[in-house]
Amino acid sequence: MITIDKAPVPAPRDAGSAGGPLLEVRDLHVEFATRDGVAKAVNGVNYTVSAGETLAVLGESGSGKSVTAQAIMGILDMPPGRIPKGEILFHGQDMLKMGAEERRQIRGRKIAMIFQDALSSLNPVLSVGYQLGEMFRVHLGLSKKEAKARSIELMDRVKIPAAAARVNDYPHQFSGGMRQRIMIAMALALEPDLIIADEPTTALDVTVQAQVMDLLAELQREYNMGLILITHDLGVVADVADKIAVMYAGRIVETAPVHELYKRPAHPYTRGLLDSIPRLDQKGQELYAIKGLPPNLLRIPTGCAFNPRCPKAQDVCRTDVPPLLQVTEQDGTELPGRGSACHFWKETLHG
Amino acid sequence: MAEPRKDEAVDATPNTTAVETVGPVDEGAAVAAIEAPVDRGEPILQVRNLVKHFPLTLGILFKRQVGAVKAVDGISFDLYQGETLGIVGESGCGKSTVAKLLMMLETATSGEIFYKGQDITKLSGRALKAVRRNIQMVFQDPYTSLNPRMTVGDIIGEPYEIHPEVAPRGDRRKKVQELLEVVGLNPEYIHRYPHQFSGGQRQRIGIARGLALNPEIIICDEPVSALDVSVQAQVVNLMERLQDEFNLSYVFIAHDLSIVRHISDRVGVMYLGKMAEIGSDTQIYDHPTHPYTQALLSAVPVPDPEAREGRERIILTGDVPSPANPPSGCRFRTRCWKAEDKCATEVPLLAVPERFRGVDTPAAHESACHFAEEKDVVHAG
Numbered sequence: 001m002i003t004i005d006k007a008p009v010p011a012p013r014d015a016g017s018a019g020g021p022l023l024e025v026r027d028l029h030v031e032f033a034t035r036d037g038v039a040k041a042v043n044g045v046n047y048t049v050s051a052g053e054t055l056a057v058l059g060e061s062g063s064g065k066s067v068t069a070q071a072i073m074g075i076l077d078m079p080p081g082r083i084p085k086g087e088i089l090f091h092g093q094d095m096l097k098m099g100a101e102e103r104r105q106i107r108g109r110k111i112a113m114i115f116q117d118a119l120s121s122l123n124p125v126l127s128v129g130y131q132l133g134e135m136f137r138v139h140l141g142l143s144k145k146e147a148k149a150r151s152i153e154l155m156d157r158v159k160i161p162a163a164a165a166r167v168n169d170y171p172h173q174f175s176g177g178m179r180q181r182i183m184i185a186m187a188l189a190l191e192p193d194l195i196i197a198d199e200p201t202t203a204l205d206v207t208v209q210a211q212v213m214d215l216l217a218e219l220q221r222e223y224n225m226g227l228i229l230i231t232h233d234l235g236v237v238a239d240v241a242d243k244i245a246v247m248y249a250g251r252i253v254e255t256a257p258v259h260e261l262y263k264r265p266a267h268p269y270t271r272g273l274l275d276s277i278p279r280l281d282q283k284g285q286e287l288y289a290i291k292g293l294p295p296n297l298l299r300i301p302t303g304c305a306f307n308p309r310c311p312k313a314q315d316v317c318r319t320d321v322p323p324l325l326q327v328t329e330q331d332g333t334e335l336p337g338r339g340s341a342c343h344f345w346k347e348t349l350h351g
Numbered sequence: 352m353a354e355p356r357k358d359e360a361v362d363a364t365p366n367t368t369a370v371e372t373v374g375p376v377d378e379g380a381a382v383a384a385i386e387a388p389v390d391r392g393e394p395i396l397q398v399r400n401l402v403k404h405f406p407l408t409l410g411i412l413f414k415r416q417v418g419a420v421k422a423v424d425g426i427s428f429d430l431y432q433g434e435t436l437g438i439v440g441e442s443g444c445g446k447s448t449v450a451k452l453l454m455m456l457e458t459a460t461s462g463e464i465f466y467k468g469q470d471i472t473k474l475s476g477r478a479l480k481a482v483r484r485n486i487q488m489v490f491q492d493p494y495t496s497l498n499p500r501m502t503v504g505d506i507i508g509e510p511y512e513i514h515p516e517v518a519p520r521g522d523r524r525k526k527v528q529e530l531l532e533v534v535g536l537n538p539e540y541i542h543r544y545p546h547q548f549s550g551g552q553r554q555r556i557g558i559a560r561g562l563a564l565n566p567e568i569i570i571c572d573e574p575v576s577a578l579d580v581s582v583q584a585q586v587v588n589l590m591e592r593l594q595d596e597f598n599l600s601y602v603f604i605a606h607d608l609s610i611v612r613h614i615s616d617r618v619g620v621m622y623l624g625k626m627a628e629i630g631s632d633t634q635i636y637d638h639p640t641h642p643y644t645q646a647l648l649s650a651v652p653v654p655d656p657e658a659r660e661g662r663e664r665i666i667l668t669g670d671v672p673s674p675a676n677p678p679s680g681c682r683f684r685t686r687c688w689k690a691e692d693k694c695a696t697e698v699p700l701l702a703v704p705e706r707f708r709g710v711d712t713p714a715a716h717e718s719a720c721h722f723a724e725e726k727d728v729v730h731a732g
Binding site: 280 | 549588591608614633636647651653654655670
């Protein structure tokens with residue numbers, strides 16, 4: 001009926017078993033042609049994910065976190081979208097250079113995606129069993145009967161009670177948490193190497209959110225999958241991620257292992273975000289608010305995109321785009337996995 | 352609805368103070384009572400046994416009622432002048448229905464809402480209009496709660512059409528510009544349309560509209576949940592500043608427990624149309640005694656990886672039962688790890704648990720549980 005568990009910390013897993021990362025995104029650019037000009041949604045994103053690792057991509061709406069995921073998945077609307085530059089290496093092969101059929105073989109089978117809104121991602125006029133079975137029928141060529149049996153197995157795996165009885169039910173007959181489990185089941189169907197979860201729990205209540213995140217972490221451990229978790233919720237990230245990439249205006253502004261980021265942010269934007277969320281375990285005075293608004297992607301500020309909102313901005317910030325620099329301790333020892341795209345990361349980190 | 356419920360009766364709640372009703376009076380006296388000021392810390396809004404059942408019907412021509420969705424099923428609370436009362440709960444627990452009932456946008460099935468001693472569910476005419484002026488609302492979604500065909504000036508100025516006594520026609524434009532300035536927008540934006548603003552700015556417009564008639568109470572239904580994190584803080588700070596400036600009382604409804612703690616003086620936790628626990632923010636967050644509150648608090652992800660390692664997490668199984676057919680006895684018993692036979696037969700009253708009665712401890716606040724017990728789930732232990 002209930003589980004009370006102390007410290008359910010997902011232990012840091014081995015970084016890659018067969019050598020080399022599972023997925024590597026290199027200098028990815030994505031832009032959209034709109035009536036008012038070209039919107040630069042992603043401007044040079046780099047990240048890697050290894051098997052068994054959880055990368056959290058954190059950002060506000062319009063930061064390009066979902067667009068990056070769609071580019072990896074190959075479900076970007078093109079046109080109006082366009083990828084002018086960049087590489088997406090999956091097992092060392094550049095997916096952007098592959099043909100449509102080759103990518104289709106990867107999509108769903110090797111890389112799967114979990115969407116935010118389960119109700120609008122599922123087809124309302126088909127039973128969930130049919131939609132789950134589609135994975136087996138299309139990719140593996142199983143018969144209808146076999147596919148249904150496998151669907152029931154999957155629903156059991158994601159802990160949907162009375163799976164055999166509910167396989168012919170329609171999406172509206174399930175609660176929000178159960179629907180999200182079906183989305184997870186669908187993504188897991190072919191045991192992919194990598195799962196991209198785009199705000200998987202944003203639409204759910206906290207008690208259900210905890211159930212779903214636990215399930216996802218458990219299945220990930222079981223199958224040793226790579227997981228890219230896209231979210232805007234700093235709390236969810238702290239609970240499940242191994243490493244974090246913070247995005248702002250289409251760029252990664254900071255990367256760090258999860259503990260480091262919360263303890264000592266090295267970018268003023270990350271610091272601002274951390275200071276602006278109210279805490280459950282302490283009652284503060286006035287909240288720190290990052291002034292201004294996220295930038296318009298049609299007119300990204302010159303230099304550092306964050307400079308109009310940054311309390312530390314100097315002249316150099318308005319002219320030079322800061323690259324993602326390696327962050328070091330005060331004595332010069334490198335902090336592994338940490339980077340900050342700020343001219344004044346030293347002051348932010350140590351000051 | 353399997354067993355007859357033992358008490359449909361009143362919750363014995365010391366949290367709520369006795370209502371000083373202003374007997375049946377004529378309209379003029381009622382309006383006068385509504386216009387009279389209330390001292391800080393005195394109850395301004397008193398809700399007693401509020402019930403809202405939505406009927407479930409069968410058939411097209413001859414509709415017969417086959418049941419009811421018990422969205423709100425007997426809740427009582429007080430709102431004091433100048434304070435913020437937070438109401439939290441999962442989706443479907445009835446918190447938005449409470450907001451609509453307080454606004455008189457829905458008629459209550461039974462129960463009373465006293466505003467300065469007047470039962471507003473029984474008012475009509477001039478007196479009701481005066482109440483409506485004094486209780487305003489800020490909605491959740493800043494994208495759908497503003498008419499896209501009206502300019503910002505018209506949106507904020509529209510309340511004056513209905514209550515012209517607040518601002519004479521010639522003054523309105525100036526008033527609207529003042530309001531824009533108060534909420535931190537450029538007064539020159541008066542001729543712009545909602546689509547020209549970002550989400551956070553739109554929510555400011557919604558707040559300005561709520562302030563237009565100088566209300567005493569603002570009901571905020573999830574006012575920041577549609578906004579980005581960095582913008583949320585701006586709007587929350589604005590709301591706190593306005594509360595001091597205009598001496599407002601807020602009912603702040605949200606599902607985000609962290610924000611509710613930040614802004615609220617007192618917090619009520621709702622579950623399936625009932626109040627599970629109510630008390631000051633420290634009492635609820637640091638000394639919760641109801642198992643549901645404990646589970647809810649422990650499930651909130653804390654943005655601190657260090658803290659998560661020492662925290663105990665209570666993961667509830669299953670979903671919230673349907674409000675059309677709530678469990679007998681305690682409504683939480685189907686998901687509760689403490690449930691015993693007693694919970695299935697007796698409805699626990701919202702009252703200070705016996706073991707804490709008369710003891711000077713923060714755990715001594717109202718909690719509707721037979722086996723209330725203090726447990727700190729927020730801080731790493």
